Amino acid sequence: MILGELLKSIDKVWVKINAKEVEVKNGTKLLEIIKDFKFDINHIAVEKNGEILSKNLWKYDLLSKDDNYEIVEFVGGG
Numbered sequence: 001m002i003l004g005e006l007l008k009s010i011d012k013v014w015v016k017i018n019a020k021e022v023e024v025k026n027g028t029k030l031l032e033i034i035k036d037f038k039f040d041i042n043h044i045a046v047e048k049n050g051e052i053l054s055k056n057l058w059k060y061d062l063l064s065k066d067d068n069y070e071i072v073e074f075v076g077g078g
Contacts, residue, residue, distance in 0.1 A: 013065040030061040034071065043074045 012023050017033065024033065030053070034041060046053045047070040053061060063069075 013063065015063045015066070016068040018069070018071055024063050028063045029059060030057075030063060030069070031059045033063065033069075034058065037071070039071055039073065045072045045074070046070070047072070 011026050013026050014021055014023055016022070017037070022033075030046065030048075031041075034044070034046075041055070041058075046055075046058065048061065049068050
């Protein structure tokens with residue numbers, strides 16, 4: 001039982017998304033999170049650990065322990 005719980009905890013990592021601690025499966029890609037949170041990929045910018053992350057990298061970027069993401073939505077209006 002203890003080994004099973006340990007293996008489950010190894011399979012998860014904690015990251016910050018918009019200042020909230022989120023537990024995700026180890027190996028989760030940023031694009032999966034963007035879709036899970038229902039962001040419109042055409043109207044957002046993503047910052048990872050203080051640096052803007054190019055949109056063409058979102059499908060390759062793996063969330064790692066203690067990463068800090070800010071996802072900013074652009075809203076039109078006038």
